[in-house]
Amino acid sequence: MSREVLGNFELMVLLALIRLGDEAYGVPISEAIEESTGREVLLGSVYVALDRLQENGFVTSVMGDPTPERGGRAKRYFHITGKGLRQVRETKQALTKLWKGIPELSGGTA
C-alpha cells in the first residue's frame, strides 16, 4: 500500500471527482458532497483538500474559461489521475476488510 493516506474528506472529494467526470470544479464538487452527507460543505476546505491531493499527484487540474456569473474568473477543472484511482481502490479494499465481520454494522440499522 502506498505511503499517502486518504482522509475521510479527501476520499469524498475524490469520489465526487470520479462521479462528476469532466465537469468537476469547486462548486459541483461541494454540492455533490453536500447531497451525499446532508451537511454544508465549505469551499475553502474543498480547495485545501484538492491542493493536497494535487500535491500528492492524485489529481491534476486545467483552467477553464472565465464566466460573468463568477465575476469574470475562470473555473479550474480537476481530474483524478491513475495514482489517485489506485489510492481510492486501496482505501476501499482496506475499509471493506475492516467492515467485514462486524455484526453491529450489518443490516443497515444503527
Added chain:
Amino acid sequence: MTAIRPPAVATWLLERLTSGPLREALIGDLIEHYTRRPSRFRYWRQVLTAILTTALRDGWRDKLIIVRGALTGCLAFVLFKEGGDAIFYAVGKVVWNWTVEHGFDTLRVLWFSPRYQLPPAIVLTVSCVSSGWMVARVNGSRPAALLACLMMMFFFNGFFFGAGRLGQAYQVGILHVGPYAYLLQAIAFFLLMPFLVLVGGLVRIAKHPANSSLRGWIA
C-alpha cells in the same frame, strides 16, 4: 435583470487575504456559489473560513512564515510603542507648561489624566497599525504571517495588558465606584489591538497583494 452581487467587503477581504495558485478559482467558485444560493450570512462564513483555511495551509507548508510573522509583529510593536512612549514622555513637560500658560485645561486632562490616557492610546493605536503593516511588508503580504501576528497579539499582548487592566479594575473596585475605564481598556486590549494589527496589514496588502505563486501548479 439585476445581477446578484455578493457582499463587496467580504469579496474585498477574500481577494486580499487568500493566496496561492488556486486563489482565482476559489474566489470565482465562492461568487458562483452565492449567485446560486444568495445568502449573505453563508457567503461571509464561506469567505472567512476560506481565508482561515488557506492561511493555515500556507503556514503549515512554510512554518518559517509563522515564526517570522509573529517575531516581526512583536518586534515592530515593541519598537513603535517604546519609541512613541519616549516621545510623549519627552514632550509631556512642554505640553503641561503650555496648557497651564494658555488655559487649555481640557487638553491637559486628556493628556495627563489616568482616566483618559490619550497619549498611550495614540501610541498603542499607531504601534498596532504599524506592526501589522510591517508584518505584511516583511513577509510579502502573505496572510499566514499576518494571522500569526494576530494570534500573537491576541494571546500575548491581549492577555498581558488586558489581564493587567482587569486586575487593576478589580483592585479599585470598579464595579462599585466606577468609572469603567480599566474595564474598557481591558476590552480594547483584547479586541481592538488585533483589529488594529489587521487594519495595518490590510493597508499594506491592499497596495501590494501577495505573490500568488507559492509553488508551481500545472496549468
